[in-house]
Amino acid sequence: MKKIFNIALVAFFFLHDYQLFAQGDDDDNGGLEGNDPPAAPINSKLIYLALVGIAFALYIYKSRRKQLN
DSSP: OOHHHHHHHHHHHOOOOOOOOOSSOOOOOOOOSOOOOOOGGGGGGHHHHHHHHHHHHHHHHHHHHHHHH
16 A cells, blocks of 8 residues: 555656646736736646556456456
8 A cells, every 4th residue: 555655656746747827917906917817728738647557457457366366
């Protein structure tokens, strides 16, 4: 269980993206005005997420196969 936690923790920090904040100028009421912020790069880390998902699926498959034998 500790190994899975370590893998998940490493995957979280590896796949974490910091572009989460809105951009723009504040008006007097605390809202944002001006141009719309640029689109966030949602799919910039999808390859890494897919690789981690495949590795996790293989790990689960091997562990369940070992339990059945």
